Amino acid sequence: xxxxxxxxxxxxxxxxxxxxxxxxxxxxxxxxxxxxxxxxxxxxxxxxxxxxxxxxxxxxxxxxxxxxxxxxxxxxxxxxxxxxxxxxxxxxxxxxxxxxxxxxxxxxxxxxxxxx
Amino acid sequence: xxxxxxxxxxxxxxxxxxxxxxxxxxxxxxxxxxxxxxxxxxxxxxxxxxxxxxxxxxxxxxxxxxxxxxxxxxxxxxxxxxxxxxxxxxxxxxxxxxxxxxxxxxxxxxxxxxxxxxxxxxxxxxxxxxxxxxxxxxxxxxxxxxxxxxxxxxxxxxxxxxxxxxxxxxxxxxxxxxxxxxxxxxxxxxxxxxxxxxxxxxxxxxxxxxxxxxxxxxxxxxxxxxxxxxxxxxxxxxxxxxxxxxxxxxxxxxxxxxxxxxxxxxxxxxxxxxxxxxxxxxxxxxxxxxxxxxxxxxxxxxxxxxxxxxxxxxxxxxxxxxxxxxxxxxxxxxxxxxxxxxxxxxxxxxxxxxxxxxxxxxxxxxxxxxxxxxxxxxxxxxxxxxxxxxxxxxxxxxxxxxxxxxxxxxxxxxxxxxxxxxxxxxxxxxxxxxxxxxxxxxxxxxxxxxxxxxxxxxxxxxxxxxxxxxxxxxxxxxxxxxxxxxxxxxxxxxxxxxxxxxxxxxxxxxxxxxxxxxxxxxxxxxxxxxxxxxxxxxxxxxxxxxxxxxxxxxxxxxxxxxxxxxxxxxxxxxx
Numbered sequence: 001x002x003x004x005x006x007x008x009x010x011x012x013x014x015x016x017x018x019x020x021x022x023x024x025x026x027x028x029x030x031x032x033x034x035x036x037x038x039x040x041x042x043x044x045x046x047x048x049x050x051x052x053x054x055x056x057x058x059x060x061x062x063x064x065x066x067x068x069x070x071x072x073x074x075x076x077x078x079x080x081x082x083x084x085x086x087x088x089x090x091x092x093x094x095x096x097x098x099x100x101x102x103x104x105x106x107x108x109x110x111x112x113x114x115x116x
Numbered sequence: 117x118x119x120x121x122x123x124x125x126x127x128x129x130x131x132x133x134x135x136x137x138x139x140x141x142x143x144x145x146x147x148x149x150x151x152x153x154x155x156x157x158x159x160x161x162x163x164x165x166x167x168x169x170x171x172x173x174x175x176x177x178x179x180x181x182x183x184x185x186x187x188x189x190x191x192x193x194x195x196x197x198x199x200x201x202x203x204x205x206x207x208x209x210x211x212x213x214x215x216x217x218x219x220x221x222x223x224x225x226x227x228x229x230x231x232x233x234x235x236x237x238x239x240x241x242x243x244x245x246x247x248x249x250x251x252x253x254x255x256x257x258x259x260x261x262x263x264x265x266x267x268x269x270x271x272x273x274x275x276x277x278x279x280x281x282x283x284x285x286x287x288x289x290x291x292x293x294x295x296x297x298x299x300x301x302x303x304x305x306x307x308x309x310x311x312x313x314x315x316x317x318x319x320x321x322x323x324x325x326x327x328x329x330x331x332x333x334x335x336x337x338x339x340x341x342x343x344x345x346x347x348x349x350x351x352x353x354x355x356x357x358x359x360x361x362x363x364x365x366x367x368x369x370x371x372x373x374x375x376x377x378x379x380x381x382x383x384x385x386x387x388x389x390x391x392x393x394x395x396x397x398x399x400x401x402x403x404x405x406x407x408x409x410x411x412x413x414x415x416x417x418x419x420x421x422x423x424x425x426x427x428x429x430x431x432x433x434x435x436x437x438x439x440x441x442x443x444x445x446x447x448x449x450x451x452x453x454x455x456x457x458x459x460x461x462x463x464x465x466x467x468x469x470x471x472x473x474x475x476x477x478x479x480x481x482x483x484x485x486x487x488x489x490x491x492x493x494x495x496x497x498x499x500x501x502x503x504x505x506x507x508x509x510x511x512x513x514x515x516x517x518x519x520x521x522x523x524x525x526x527x528x529x530x531x532x533x534x535x536x537x538x539x540x541x542x543x544x545x546x547x548x549x550x551x552x553x554x555x556x557x558x559x560x561x562x563x564x565x566x567x568x569x570x571x572x573x574x575x576x577x578x579x580x581x582x583x584x585x586x587x588x589x590x591x592x593x594x595x596x597x598x599x600x601x602x603x604x605x606x607x608x609x610x611x612x613x614x615x616x617x618x619x620x621x622x623x624x625x626x627x628x629x630x631x632x633x634x635x636x637x638x639x640x641x642x643x644x645x646x647x648x649x650x651x652x653x654x655x656x657x658x659x660x661x662x663x664x665x666x667x668x669x670x671x672x673x674x675x676x677x678x679x680x681x682x683x684x685x686x687x688x689x690x691x
Contacts, residue, residue, distance in 0.1 A: 036629060037627075037628060038614075038615075038618045038628045038631065040690070041611065041614055041615050041618065041690050042615055042690070042691075044494075044495055044498070044502070044689050044690070045495075045498060045500060045689060046495055046498055048494035048495030048498060048502065048689075049491070049494050049495070050503075050529070050689055050690050050691035051529075051611075051615060051690060051691040054491075054494055075619075077615075077618050077619035077622045077623070078619070078622050078623055079622055080622070080625050082625040082627075083621075083622050083625055083626070083627040083628070102493065102494065102495060102496055102497060102498075103493055103496050103497070104490065104493050105489045105490045105492065105493040107493075108493055108496055110508050110509075110511075110512045111489055111492055111493055111508065114489055114508075114535060115537075116365065116482060116485055
């Protein structure tokens with residue numbers, strides 16, 4: 001069922017023209033939507049993870065994110081097109097893509113020095 | 117009565133004062149506190165705090181602390197904390213003041229504070245209760261209450277003590293005081309020899325044996341025994357985190373990989389499993405179940421709780437029909453015999469196979485640790501502050517101290533277990549038992565009280581929601597000068613609930629724009645540092661910039677090391 005579901009979603013999203021949306025505006029709107037739709041509660045205020053997995057930087061492919069929203073696995077809440085239209089998904093994705101890379105463990109002295 | 121308490125080894129009695137137990141209260145402060153071995157009266161501002169402090173104390177000290185309440189209005193306040201202690205299998209010695217003789221009740225309050233069977237309201241979640249009719253009866257029942265509380269499975273016990281009996285003179289005078297019984301040495305129930313031999317046979321002949329430990333290590337000895345068993349078998353240990361069962365950096369600790377090692381297991385030994393079903397099976401959102409183990413895997417349980425089942429409250433959780441061997445016994449008491457039998461049955465020809473298994477597990481543990489280290493860097497400079505950073509900033513300052521993390525860490529992604537090193541029983545004591553909010557602030561203060569005489573640095577991560585259930589505990593911390601570092605995980609909401617509410621609202625396709633109602637703790641934001649200061653506790657924060665955290669922690673730790681409580685309010689990520 002999941003594999004049959006993917007093309008439907010992709011066609012739907014592409015038909016909205018979300019991919020062609022104005023990028024800076026999408027990022028700003030996506031950030032606002034990220035909080036308004038409660039993504040931050042499980043994934044952290046910048047998508048760095050928490051109760052749910054890390055979303056940014058470097059989000060999973062857009063298609064995978066759509067599948068997880070529309071037909072979630074594990075404990076992820078369902079986000080149907082009614083509560084999160086395709087255009088909103090695209091904007092949130094644009095925001096997640098814009099999150100800059102943070103420090104790695106080797107760049108943080110106390111994590112780097114953490115002994116096994 | 118005070119001499120009876122002292123002969124039970126009780127050091128502290130916590131109470132919010134009440135007129136039904138003024139007889140004991142007066143005897144404690146004017147006799148028990150002034151003559152050796154000295155009792156100490158701990159003043160609380162809520163009966164739930166009295167019970168929860170006793171709960172935390174017992175998990176560090178391994179013996180009961182006493183608390184006292186009114187029969188009706190006090191016991192009702194304390195009942196949630198009693199249920200937490202019951203579900204966490206922790207011994208507490210509780211007393212309620214009971215106005216039994218109706219002809220001596222003098223006003224409306226006396227009547228509304230009286231019940232013909234007060235303990236009935238908590239009987240479903242206490243191990244035993246009694247209402248003594250004489251001083252001799254009190255003495256005998258106190259010893260029995262202590263004995264039942266301290267016989268595995270541990271649990272809270274309750275005596276309803278007649279107000280007049282407390283206040284009246286000893287019948288016949290002081291010289292006629294009843295004798296104090298002899299305190300027995302408790303011998304916990306160990307597994308039957310034949311069953312232990314069979315378990316050893318299954319474990320040593322297994323390709324992939326797994327040890328699961330829930331509330332298994334009751335005492336420091338339990339942790340040492342579990343290490344001996346795991347090392348003899350070179351078997352992985354999955355620790356639920358409800359006790360400090362196994363060293364966090366031991367190479368055989370596979371708690372972070374429990375799903376994987378369970379899936380590979382051909383024999384699972386579950387020690388005091390709280391939820392046997394969830395351990396051995398999976399259930400989807402529609403209630404469909406499947407096995408978590410591969411076909412033919414053997415399931416063994418060792419559980420003292422099965423010696424004392426009760427039917428109403430469902431803390432026993434779901435059972436699975438697929439257990440092959442269910443041993444009704446205390447796990448820790450069974451381990452010495454099991455270790456001996458495992459060593460006796462170890463096949464000499466499989467030494468290299470055991471070593472290879474141990475090496476593979478050690479490699480996996482190291483990889484998991486490295487993954488945790490990398491993950492901890494995510495959002496390092498974010499504000500609200502990442503919980504991984506809070507744990508690491510704290511650890512950086514306490515790792516050279518004799519610290520004791522007295523709060524559960526699950527609400528912060530178990531960062532302590534992921535990143536810190538701990539190999540002693542008091543380093544971590546698990547959580548609440550029944551997940552009743554309001555446990556952490558008072559129970560961790562009770563644990564800190566127990567740690568105080570050992571000079572340990574007690575640390576508690578308390579949620580903003582939990583602390584607001586009974587902020588009066590901060591006054592108790594200051595008044596009693598109990599050194600404890602509270603770090604408020606201030607995510608400004610009831611976070612678990614807001615995630616659950618989002619899921620339901622989305623399932624109904626209504627969106628989540630109103631789920632803050634009833635879950636958010638903002639507008640106004642609570643200033644916990646200011647609140648702490650007003651109650652006599654050193655307060656830092658609210659800390660919103662992660663760069664300010666280290667200095668605030670340093671000041672707070674210095675206060676705690678001087679013997680006083682301190683609180684750091686950290687505006688944090690949800691988890």
